[in-house]
Amino acid sequence: MSVSLKAKIAEVFEEPGCDKNVAKSDKERKKGCTKQLNPGAAAGGCAFDGAKIALQPIADVAHLVHGPIACEGNSWDNRHSASSHSQIYRTGFTTDINELDVIYGGEKRLFKSIREILEKYDPPAVFVYQTCVTALVGDDIEAVCQRASEKFGKPIIPVNAPGFAGPKNLGNKLGAEALLDYVIGTMEPEFTTPYDINIIGEYNLVGELWQVKPLLDALGIRILSCISGDGRYEEVASAHRAKVNMMVCSKSMINIATKMEQRWGIPYFEGSFYGISDMSETLRMIAKLLVQTGAPADLLDRTERLIEVEEARAWKRIAEYKQKLAGKRVLLITGGVKSWSVVAALQEGGMEIVGTSVKKSTKEDKEKLKDILGDGADAHMIDDMTPREMYAMLRDARADIMLSGGRSQFVALKARMPWLDINQERHHAYAGYVGMVDLVREISRAIFNPVWQQVRIPAPWGEA
Numbered sequence: 001m002s003v004s005l006k007a008k009i010a011e012v013f014e015e016p017g018c019d020k021n022v023a024k025s026d027k028e029r030k031k032g033c034t035k036q037l038n039p040g041a042a043a044g045g046c047a048f049d050g051a052k053i054a055l056q057p058i059a060d061v062a063h064l065v066h067g068p069i070a071c072e073g074n075s076w077d078n079r080h081s082a083s084s085h086s087q088i089y090r091t092g093f094t095t096d097i098n099e100l101d102v103i104y105g106g107e108k109r110l111f112k113s114i115r116e117i118l119e120k121y122d123p124p125a126v127f128v129y130q131t132c133v134t135a136l137v138g139d140d141i142e143a144v145c146q147r148a149s150e151k152f153g154k155p156i157i158p159v160n161a162p163g164f165a166g167p168k169n170l171g172n173k174l175g176a177e178a179l180l181d182y183v184i185g186t187m188e189p190e191f192t193t194p195y196d197i198n199i200i201g202e203y204n205l206v207g208e209l210w211q212v213k214p215l216l217d218a219l220g221i222r223i224l225s226c227i228s229g230d231g232r233y234e235e236v237a238s239a240h241r242a243k244v245n246m247m248v249c250s251k252s253m254i255n256i257a258t259k260m261e262q263r264w265g266i267p268y269f270e271g272s273f274y275g276i277s278d279m280s281e282t283l284r285m286i287a288k289l290l291v292q293t294g295a296p297a298d299l300l301d302r303t304e305r306l307i308e309v310e311e312a313r314a315w316k317r318i319a320e321y322k323q324k325l326a327g328k329r330v331l332l333i334t335g336g337v338k339s340w341s342v343v344a345a346l347q348e349g350g351m352e353i354v355g356t357s358v359k360k361s362t363k364e365d366k367e368k369l370k371d372i373l374g375d376g377a378d379a380h381m382i383d384d385m386t387p388r389e390m391y392a393m394l395r396d397a398r399a400d401i402m403l404s405g406g407r408s409q410f411v412a413l414k415a416r417m418p419w420l421d422i423n424q425e426r427h428h429a430y431a432g433y434v435g436m437v438d439l440v441r442e443i444s445r446a447i448f449n450p451v452w453q454q455v456r457i458p459a460p461w462g463e464a
């Protein structure tokens, strides 16, 4: 591991914006946040995967993976992050190194690949990702990127997060560090307004950003840069001129928010786009901070008026489902922040939460969840649930539907119970007021799908 990578990781482990991190002793902090894995348990994505997930939604740049082809294959666009402009981000570029590169080093091949991309596609920038093998053979991607930038006159950004550096979450942060070191603050926007904000940690999965953008447009609030969903290089490079930063309910790239506050004095807050009241609260926070940083005070009134209209419209549309769904019991198996933001949304739809996983949630996430669930919250918060326990819960009909990621879908299907995908691989967008209506509609469609009646009929050979 190069010294600079070691130093970078140590830097990322010092995070003033994370309460959990601040509460640790110096010794504990140095160890990072990685938990010892259980032998045999799936480890989740590597650091490279995390960096790629965080940055690939910047849609107009070429993302070049320096390493064996499988690294790119593993991480390629598995999240349906949508773009309204360029599609180059979805092209899988890799140096696909071979045995000779391992012996002699792959720097030349990397340099040639950058040149080929620039000649054929002419993107505004190329992001170069380090992987395990090329890091181990000692390829210096920073030096190659610097040389290529000088030679071709285009930003070539090294993303030094080889897989062995740690887990996916660390990779998110190392990806964010690459933006802080080489991108943010390197360009100036054509113009600025008192209504400019950045949205950080929003990946525009299935186009969720577009469910929120019309609300901001209606208030005259401009997304100067979204990091990184539907992103443009130029916008990210000029993000330092925003008045306010919003962290989208996730600590994955909190280092961007804290460092932008230190460097450019941009205040930030953590908000959520999931659920009606959370969406309204987020709009209020944005308006409040913009007014504090110099926007005209009438923004506050305009925001309240918009919230009133939008909430009324959403409630009206939810009402028809609310009757059908009232009292339906939901088992929610997801991670981190979604444990509270989605719980609030489901309660608004009249449903009862029989259990929600808090395995990946932070202390603050758990506190928020306790507030939302009220009395007896602890009984519904599940630290770790085995597939067997999930299956038993569904089979005994203690839950009417399970909302989870794709990996646990087969548990629900085996129990012949409805299931809805709410993790990053989902195919429906659930953000903002519109997204909440869509979520309730999809739950209703899943629960009342006639297929469940049919699959529960015993098979003729079973009866015999």
Ligand code: SF4
Binding pocket: 046, 047, 048, 049, 067, 070, 071, 074, 130, 131, 132, 133, 162, 163, 164
């Ligand atoms: S762990 Fe290393 S080799 Fe495996 S995908 Fe990640 S970067 Fe590639």
